[in-house]
Each structure stands twice: as structure tokens, then as C-alpha cells.
Amino acid sequence: MDTWVKDMRKLNDIVDYCQTLYDDLNFTAARDWKAAKPGRHVIGYMPTYVPREIIHAAGMLPLGVLGGGDNLEVIHGDAYYQSYICRIPRSTIELAVTKRLNFVDGMLFPSTCDVIRNLSGIWKLLYPDVYSRYFDVPQNFTSAVGGTYYVQELRELAEGLEGISGTKITDEALNRSIDLYNKNRRLVNDVYNVRQVTPWKALSWEVYLLMRAGMVLPVEEHSQLMTDYLAAVQAEDRPKRDNCRVIVQGSFCEQPPLNLVKSIELAGCYIVDDDYMLVNRWLQDEVPTDGNPMENLADAFLNYSGETACKYVPEREDKGKFLIDAVRERRAEGVIFAAPSFCDPALLDRPMLSGALARENIPHISFKYAENSGQMQPIREQAGTFADTIKLWGEA
Amino acid sequence: MSNQTQITTPAASQEVIKDASMLKQKAMIADNYDKLTRAKELGLKVASTYVPGNLNELIMCFDMLNNLPEINAIQNGMRKKSGGMIMDAEKMGHSEDVCTYVKADIGNMAKGSIAPNGKPMPVPDLLLLSYTGCFTFLKWFELLRDQYGCETAMLHVPYTGDGIITDNMRDYVVKQLKEVLIPTLERVSGVKFDIDRLREYLRQSAKAEDDLVWVLKSAKNTPSPIDAYFGGVFYIGPIFTAFRGTPDAVEYYQLLRGEIEQRIAARMGPVTPDGDLGEEKYRLVVEGPPNWTSFREFWKMFYEEGAVVVASTYTKVGGVYDYDGFRHDPDNPLESLAEYCLGCYTNRNLPTRVDMIEQYLEDYQADGLLVNSIKSCNSFSAGQLMIMRTIEERTGKPAAFIETDLVDPRYFSPANVKNRLESYFQMIEQKRRAGGSARAA
Numbered sequence: 001m002d003t004w005v006k007d008m009r010k011l012n013d014i015v016d017y018c019q020t021l022y023d024d025l026n027f028t029a030a031r032d033w034k035a036a037k038p039g040r041h042v043i044g045y046m047p048t049y050v051p052r053e054i055i056h057a058a059g060m061l062p063l064g065v066l067g068g069g070d071n072l073e074v075i076h077g078d079a080y081y082q083s084y085i086c087r088i089p090r091s092t093i094e095l096a097v098t099k100r101l102n103f104v105d106g107m108l109f110p111s112t113c114d115v116i117r118n119l120s121g122i123w124k125l126l127y128p129d130v131y132s133r134y135f136d137v138p139q140n141f142t143s144a145v146g147g148t149y150y151v152q153e154l155r156e157l158a159e160g161l162e163g164i165s166g167t168k169i170t171d172e173a174l175n176r177s178i179d180l181y182n183k184n185r186r187l188v189n190d191v192y193n194v195r196q197v198t199p200w201k202a203l204s205w206e207v208y209l210l211m212r213a214g215m216v217l218p219v220e221e222h223s224q225l226m227t228d229y230l231a232a233v234q235a236e237d238r239p240k241r242d243n244c245r246v247i248v249q250g251s252f253c254e255q256p257p258l259n260l261v262k263s264i265e266l267a268g269c270y271i272v273d274d275d276y277m278l279v280n281r282w283l284q285d286e287v288p289t290d291g292n293p294m295e296n297l298a299d300a301f302l303n304y305s306g307e308t309a310c311k312y313v314p315e316r317e318d319k320g321k322f323l324i325d326a327v328r329e330r331r332a333e334g335v336i337f338a339a340p341s342f343c344d345p346a347l348l349d350r351p352m353l354s355g356a357l358a359r360e361n362i363p364h365i366s367f368k369y370a371e372n373s374g375q376m377q378p379i380r381e382q383a384g385t386f387a388d389t390i391k392l393w394g395e396a
Numbered sequence: 397m398s399n400q401t402q403i404t405t406p407a408a409s410q411e412v413i414k415d416a417s418m419l420k421q422k423a424m425i426a427d428n429y430d431k432l433t434r435a436k437e438l439g440l441k442v443a444s445t446y447v448p449g450n451l452n453e454l455i456m457c458f459d460m461l462n463n464l465p466e467i468n469a470i471q472n473g474m475r476k477k478s479g480g481m482i483m484d485a486e487k488m489g490h491s492e493d494v495c496t497y498v499k500a501d502i503g504n505m506a507k508g509s510i511a512p513n514g515k516p517m518p519v520p521d522l523l524l525l526s527y528t529g530c531f532t533f534l535k536w537f538e539l540l541r542d543q544y545g546c547e548t549a550m551l552h553v554p555y556t557g558d559g560i561i562t563d564n565m566r567d568y569v570v571k572q573l574k575e576v577l578i579p580t581l582e583r584v585s586g587v588k589f590d591i592d593r594l595r596e597y598l599r600q601s602a603k604a605e606d607d608l609v610w611v612l613k614s615a616k617n618t619p620s621p622i623d624a625y626f627g628g629v630f631y632i633g634p635i636f637t638a639f640r641g642t643p644d645a646v647e648y649y650q651l652l653r654g655e656i657e658q659r660i661a662a663r664m665g666p667v668t669p670d671g672d673l674g675e676e677k678y679r680l681v682v683e684g685p686p687n688w689t690s691f692r693e694f695w696k697m698f699y700e701e702g703a704v705v706v707a708s709t710y711t712k713v714g715g716v717y718d719y720d721g722f723r724h725d726p727d728n729p730l731e732s733l734a735e736y737c738l739g740c741y742t743n744r745n746l747p748t749r750v751d752m753i754e755q756y757l758e759d760y761q762a763d764g765l766l767v768n769s770i771k772s773c774n775s776f777s778a779g780q781l782m783i784m785r786t787i788e789e790r791t792g793k794p795a796a797f798i799e800t801d802l803v804d805p806r807y808f809s810p811a812n813v814k815n816r817l818e819s820y821f822q823m824i825e826q827k828r829r830a831g832g833s834a835r836a837a
Binding site: 079080081082084085089109111113114115117118119120121122124125126133134136138139140142144145146148149152153156309310312313314316319341342343344345347348349350351352354355368 | 495541799
């Protein structure tokens with residue numbers, strides 16, 4: 001596969017390139033990156049958050065593994081899971097047993113839910129010789145307690161990666177990587193901000209593909225791609241539709257099929273914020289690039305990381321605040337709760353979030369999907385009715 | 397049996413023999429519910445917490461009562477009340493896909509949080525969120541906090557993803573105990589923490605744990621004097637709930653041990669709801685929680701066929717005492733509480749769970765592994781098919797799989813379960829005749 005070249009600046013080229021990366025279930029871009037230089041390593045990670053800076057500082061490529069989507073036929077994976085367990089672990093197993101991940105030198109399973117947690121154990125049983133780690137994060141957010149614990153967890157992760165590469169991760173290298181990811185997050189936020197202001201220009205399915213590209217490309221290339229997209233999309237002349245503005249919530253792990261993102265938009269809803277691929281913008285401010293980088297990453301996690309169902313909210317009055325704030329900041333008119341079937345975190349969280357929205361008179365609807373959902377008509381009808389309701393009876 | 401009392405159950409008009417330990421436990425539970433429902437009148441504060449990571453000794457140091465929502469859900473499940481509660485919660489917007497303990501609890505709240513003694517439960521003074529081995533716990537107490545508006549204290553217990561307890565994990569939990577939980581408990585209760593009081597409770601815990609382990613290991617006898625799953629859930633009752641660390645629990649396990657000793661001497665099998673088991677035909681290890689809504693019917697499917705569960709993983713969910721010798725340690729009180737939380741069964745990684753099951757199969761001379769997969773419990777269920785497969789490969793013993801739920805009666809299909817079990821017992825017979833390995837049912 002061709003890697004991104006800087007003179008490809010047309011919007012269609014950028015989107016086509018991202019679509020090619022998205023469709024490629026053999027992760028050819030990551031394979032090519034690894035093959036380009038001897039001694040390179042690739043570390044896979046699942047949703048929701050891992051500190052990719054540490055992987056990058058080890059000279060490795062962080063590879064987001066987000067399941068198999070709607071183009072992967074799951075045959076083997078179903079033999080590992082009961083029918084009432086979500087789809088992402090079974091399609092991830094399918095990717096592994098069909099050798100699509102056989103170039104991956106290690107896998108990280110973040111603290112997302114019991115299913116992802118137990119998948120880390122399945123991985124250890126299936127691939128005892130491959131490095132794998134359940135990556136835990138603190139649910140206590142004080143520096144002396146949760147911070148001390150997390151710094152040590154980060155060090156253990158770094159030691160694990162050093163064991164693969166045989167090279168020490170220096171503070172200098174890690175600070176350089178933090179700098180690159182700071183830049184990447186700034187660009188991600190720029191893309192989200194442009195979509196918020198001109199959602200008819202930065203279409204959600206394009207933004208989605210652009211963010212997905214960040215799962216498989218080196219951070220430097222992904223940043224360049226976003227820079228080019230931002231320039232290209234401003235030059236586009238696309239018609240503004242009389243759509244309502246919504247936030248999509250609950251899709252932080254198993255990803256919706258691309259057609260679902262398109263369907264919401266086609267039904268009359270501009271998506272002005274979402275929680276797809278939170279790893280791209282989990283840290284919500286710059287991480288300092290001097291001093292002790294592990295402590296800086298820990299401090300960022302404790303004090304200015306995002307919010308999602310897998311993270312504890314210590315104070316009752318803060319529950320749902322981030323969503324209400326997002327509605328206001330993004331000038332959204334409603335929220336669509338779109339969660340994968342059998343997703344414990346999202347589905348257990350939903351009643352609390354919808355209650356918080358109801359108290360603020362913010363309209364919301366909810367539905368479930370699977371990464372391989374094929375029938376979009378019911379979702380289109382539901383989202384369309386929601387949009388009509390907001391347009392007809394919402395506040396002017 | 398010297399310590400038996402005959403009582404009559406009015407509903408069935410049938411004489412049931414109750415051992416002294418059973419009566420003791422029943423009285424302990426009734427007394428605890430009485431105290432809980434009279435907490436205000438008695439001037440006692442209430443902490444709600446979970447079975448895995450249950451810090452009963454610590455809670456007692458502050459003269460607080462321990463209320464366990466899972467146990468309340470189980471009580472409502474066994475009384476056939478949970479189904480309606482779950483549907484009420486679903487009508488309130490809770491998904492059909494999530495944990496039925498949570499929905500039974502939320503549905504019960506909507507009906508006034510009625511305890512098994514028919515009196516309303518108090519609003520807890522503290523939600524002590526011991527986040528151990530189950531993601532849902534985190535959300536459950538956020539949901540309860542949303543309803544009750546009471547204070548919540550979080551104890552985050554890291555998952556032992558690499559199968560070991562690291563110093564960092566232990567230190568983190570101890571630090572939370574010192575800097576978050578104990579100050580919060582002091583403030584809520586108005587009682588100052590006394591570590592010597594905690595040591596004394598832990599000393600009592602260790603005594604009870606010794607006897608519990610003796611009871612569990614008695615199943616190595618042939619015939620086994622106990623059923624370590626259906627009977628086992630009664631045996632773990634005191635130690636998993638509000639009694640670990642109390643003289644009552646010590647006495648209960650001494651009584652129980654005495655009764656089991658007599659059964660071994662008399663070469664008797666386990667007690668069942670229909671009396672003593674006759675011939676022991678099959679010895680099983682069971683992975684996963686039981687179904688509570690049809691508990692007796694479920695158990696009957698086993699004992700009618702002469703099947704005895706000689707070891708189970710569910711009886712380790714509130715603490716693993718038999719596998720690697722853990723005991724609460726009065727000399728290292730907070731470290732010991734941390735290790736207890738970190739070592740609960742569902743906080744152990746899948747390879748460790750496989751190792752445990754494999755060892756049970758060998759140590760207890762079991763015929764095979766049965767997995768009861770619970771629809772709404774991903775902590776247990778996700779990965780069970782891999783556990784089965786690995787166990788079969790390692791031991792050559794047959795494994796089988798049934799599906800039920802915790803407290804949602806809609807997911808207990810007796811005909812399907814019975815059919816599966818009968819097939820499984822046939823498979824064991826076939827394997828015995830063939831002398832080789834059998835495939836999963």
C-alpha cells in the first residue's frame with residue numbers, strides 16, 4: 001500500500017486514502033511500516049485508552065485494533081463467545097486466528113470492561129509467547145494515591161516494551177513522543193472544531209475515517225493527513241442542509257459500521273461531537289514536554305483526561321456534566337445514545353446520562369448496534385424522526 | 397446426627413431435617429436483616445458494599461452494619477420476586493442486556509427496598525464501592541448513588557492481569573484504605589479507627605477460614621460428604637457476607653465441620669433438599685454462579701442423577717482460601733485486606749482460573765467440568781468457552797456448557813438445561829467405558 005504523500009491534497013484523495021486504510025483488514029500499512037526497517041515492532045491496542053506516547057518512544061508503531069467491522073466474516077471467533085457477548089472480542093479473535101495480526105509483537109487490553117479484560121486472558125492462553133498486558137488505569141484520581149500507582153504501571157508497561165525492543169526508553173525520547181502526540185491532539189481538536197462550526201463541510205463519515213487512519217498510521221503521518229484535510233475541507237463548497245446538530249454517545253469501544261455514521265447524517269443530523277476512538281483525544285490539554293514524562297502522563301490522566309463510562313465519576317453532581325457541557329459548547333440540539341449491543345459500560349451508564357439530559361431538557365434518543373449491523377433503515381427512521389422533532393418542536 | 401432439629405415447612409407440609417449449622421446460619425441472617433431494617437431505631441449506620449472485596453472486618457471497626465445488594469438480589473431471586481423487579485427496571489430505561497442483579501436491585505428500590513423480613517431497608521449511609529473483579533460494580537454504585545444521593549467511597553482493586561499480585565497493586569489498595577476509606581468511615585460513623593480491633597476481627601476471620609477450607613476439602617472423600625456448589629453456596633454464606641470476623645461465623649464453621657466429620661465417618665453423601673443423596677454417580681467441578689430463581693429445580697437435576705459437585709469456582713467469588721492458602725492476617729491487617737481483595741476469583745486472570753479448575757479436577761478426582769454460563773455476568777462468562785477448551789485439552793476430561801441467568805427467570809429454561817445435563821452424564825459414562833477423552837456437549 002502507498003503511504004501518504006504530501007502532494008495528495010485534494011479532499012477526495014484524502015478520504016479515499018482513509019477509506020482504503022479502513023477497509024484493509026490485513027493492516028497492510030502497519031505491515032509495510034514494520035517491514036521497511038529491520039528491528040521495528042508493532043504493538044496493538046484495543047479501546048479505550050493507552051498512552052501511545054510510550055509505545056512511540058520505544059520506536060514502535062501503536063496499532064489500534066478496533067474489531068473487524070462489517071466486512072469481516074466471523075467464523076472462528078464465534079466459537080469463543082456466547083451469543084450474549086458483544087461482537088468486538090469475537091471479531092478481534094477472528095483477526096488473530098486468521099493470522100491478520102501475526103505481525104503484531106504485543107497487545108494491550110485497556111481497562112474498558114470485563115469482556116476486554118477477559119480477552120487479555122484469552123490472548124495469554126492462545127499466544128503465550130506474545131507479549132500482552134491488561135493495561136489498568138487508576139480510578140482514584142489523587143496524585144499521591146492513584147498517581148503513584150499509575151506512574152508505576154506506566155513504568156511496567158515501558159519495561160515490557162523494552163523487553164521486546166531491547167532498547168531503553170529514555171526520558172528524552174518520551175518527551176519527544178509526547179510533543180508529537182500533543183501536536184496530533186491539537187489537530188484532532190481542530191478537525192472536531194471545524195466540524196462543529198461547519199458540519200456541512202467536514203462530513204462526519206469523513207471525519208470518522210480520518211480519525212480511524214490515526215489507528216494504523218504513524219503519528220507523524222496522521223498529523224500531516226489531518227493538516228491536509230483541514231486545508232482541503234475549508235476549500236470545499238458543499239451545501240448547508242437544514243439538519244439538526246447532535247452528539248453521538250456510547251460508541252467508545254466497538255465501533256459502528258460506517259454506514260451507521262452516514263445514516264445518521266443522511267437522516268438529517270449533523271454529528272457535532274462523538275466518542276468514537278477516544279484515544280485520539282483522551283488527554284484534553286497539552287502534556288508538558290519537560291521534566292519527568294511518566295509523571296506528566298500520569299498527571300494528565302488524573303487531571304485532564306476525558307470522560308467515558310469506564311471511568312469512575314467520584315462526585316454525584318458531576319455525573320453527566322461532561323455531556324451537558326459538550327452539548328452547550330458544541331451547540332448541539334440533542335444527543336443520540338448509540339451503544340453496541342451487550343456493552344455493559346455504555347448501557348449501564350445510559351440511564352444516568354439520559355437522566356442528566358432530561359433534567360436540562362436536552363432531547364435524546366437511544367438505539368443499539370453491532371459492528372456488523374447491516375440494516376440501517378430503522379436507525380435512519382429513528383434518527384430522522386428525532387431530527388424532525390427537534391426542528392418542529394425544539395426551541396428556535 | 398446429634399445436632400439436628402426437625403421442623404415443618406407449612407407450604408409443603410413436609411418434614412425437613414435441619415442441621416444445627418443451618419439453623420445457626422438462618423438465625424444469623426434473620427438477626428442481621430432485623431438490625432438492618434431497624435438501623436435508625438438502633439442508631440446504627442449502614443454501609444452497602446459487595447461480596448467480592450467485602451471489607452466486613454473494617455466496616456465492623458466503625459460499628460456499622462453491612463448491607464450487600466447482591467445478596468438482597470439473590471434473596472429476591474430465590475423468593476421468585478426478582479423477575480418483576482427486573483421488568484420494572486427495564487421499564488425505567490435499564491437495558492435488557494445488562495446485569496440482572498443491578499436491575500433487581502433498582503426494581504426493588506422502586507418498590508420501597510423491602511428486605512426479606514418484609515420491612516423496608518434503610519437508605520445506606522455509605523456506598524462502599526469495592527471495585528473488585530467486576531466492572532459492573534462501578535456502574536451499579538453510581539446508579540445507586542444517583543438514586544440515594546448518599547456518600548460513596550471507592551476502593552479500586554486492580555485486576556491481576558498477569559496472574560500475580562504486584563507490590564504496586566498491594567500498595568495502591570493499602571494507600572486507598574488508609575487515605576480514603578478509613579477517614580471516610582470515621583467521618584460517616586463518628587467512630588475512631590482502632591487497628592487492634594481490626595486485628596482481633598481478622599484473627600476470628602482466619603479461624604473461620606480454616607474451617608471453611610476444611611469443609612470444602614472434605615469433598616475429596618468418596619463419596620463426597622458435601623455438594624460444593626449447591627450446598628457450597630450455603631457454606632460460604634457467613635464468610636462472604638456480614639459475618640466474617642465475628643464469633644458467630646467461627647461458631648458456625650465449627651458446627652458445620654463437626655457435622656461434615658460425622659458424615660464422613662458414616663460414609664454419607666451430601667444433604668439435599670430431598671434428604672441425603674444416595675449413590676454418588678458423577679463427581680463434577682462447576683464454573684460460574686448458579687441460577688437463583690429456580691435454585692432447587694436446578695439442584696434437583698443434579699442430585700436426581702447422582703451428580704455431586706465436588707468443587708466450584710463460584711464459592712471463591714468472595715475470597716479464595718483453598719487454592720493458594722490465603723488467610724486474613726492480623727499481623728498485617730491492611731496488607732491482608734488488600735491481598736484478599738486482589739485475590740478474589742473474578743479478579744484473577746483467565747489463565748489462573750484455568751489452572752485452578754485443572755487442579756480441582758485432579759485433586760477432587762472429578763469426572764469433568766460443567767460451565768454454567770450466566771447471560772448477564774460478563775465477568776464470569778466472557779472467556780468460559782476458552783476455559784472449557786483449554787481444560788479439555790489439558791486434562792482429557794469432558795466439559796459441558798449450560799446457559800442460565802442469575803435472577804432473571806426468563807433465562808432459565810429447565811427442559812434445555814436438563815437435556816444438556818443428561819447428555820453430559822451420558823458422555824461421562826461413555827468416556828468411562830472408552831477410557832479416553834470426550835468432546836464438549
